[in-house]
Amino acid sequence: MKHLLLAGAVCALVPAGALAADQGGSTPPDSTWDRTYIGAQLGIAGLNSDWTIDDFVFDLDDVSLTDTCLVLGVFAGHDVQMDGFVLGAEADFNFLDCNDSETFISDGEGLTVSASVDAIGSLRGRVGIPVDNLLFYATAGIAVGTATVSYATSDYVVPAGSDAHDLKLGLVAGAGVEAMVTDTVGVRLQGLYYNFGSHTFDAEFGSYKADLSAFALTAGVTWKF
Template sequence: MKKLLLGTVALAALASPAFAADIPARTYTKAPPPVTAPALVYNWTGFYIGGHVGGGFTDGTNLMGSDARFLGGVQGGFDYQFAPNWVVGAEAQYSWLTGGSNNGTLFPGGTLVTGNTDQLGSVTGRFGYTWGPALLYAKGGYAWRDATNINATVGGVPTAFTTDGNHKDGYTVGAGLEYMFAPNWSAKAEYQYYNFGKTTFTAGPPDIVGTSFRNDEHTVKVGINYRFGWGGPTGSRY
């Protein structure tokens, strides 16, 4: 019995290496890469419309003085993104201004002259650089305003006068920062300067004849735009 048991153990020891050689080697399987969310792609190409609010003021060299006035308005335009972080476009903008506290200009002879511009418009080109959801841009082009309501009084009594024109047409330049905060929506902050030349009194009370005043406006606005993006070269917003 003892001899049989020893023989069985010896036979099993001899068979084990051969049996192990017949078992296929275990293959190594690489773990799958982690699943990540797709990167956001911001695209500025397309039309947009929106509105804005802000303030208008002058530098004290025209009839409005330097008092700030509230403004509000609308804008619309088109942008095209290329190369791939540059944006070019065009925009039309229209603003209404409140009258503010205009005390006018009192001349040495006692003539008081007041004036007011309550509408501003512009058609400009835009050129900017974008990174992610932000767009930094400059703008410039044609500007328009309603005819300035100029009044002259002597001792509180209205008096007649003439000027060399109403200077309704001019130019504008500005700059701003726009930010996409949601699909199809962007917000902006913008400074814009309007220049309509100088107005000169050609007839009227002697103390005002030959004098001139500037026709300019500085504006600061914040606004919001809805964008009708259509894809374009950089893909969709999300």
């Protein structure tokens, strides 16, 4: 059901830009990208968390947690056009709710590993090549957010335990294409990959290592001034 809602919502963004063009009259797209802009975006996001688990009860070398969810965000930035290139900086903030967990039972012992991403923001530079009213660009920078990996044990032989680690800093990179619909309104498609690195939990009878990454594929509308 959520994928049907996603498809409808994303597809609605492009007609929104076309409607803005109709309301703006016959104003042709501006050929310059030297602008400040704000915008909103909607799309699909996902997380991937790879775990290596080593203790005397559980010895799991290949555990992967995955989930997909809706993402909704806002962004703002500024571009400078120079000699066939566009250089810029952009900040964004996105709401999402991706999470997954898995429980293992062995010899009466239980282990649950979990990962989640609730919100992500980033500060990125971008460089693009303009082609008429289109801009093809690459972007990279620093990501911050509420991204968590955790484990919990429940057992009868050894003491139960739990721990969580919030991965608030990471790196982000991606690419996109933007089209000017009128002199002030544009639409864009963008894909970003987030890497929050890894964390090792030193448990009482072993260790658990968790990597965490995420992606976001969004369609957006921009307003330039």
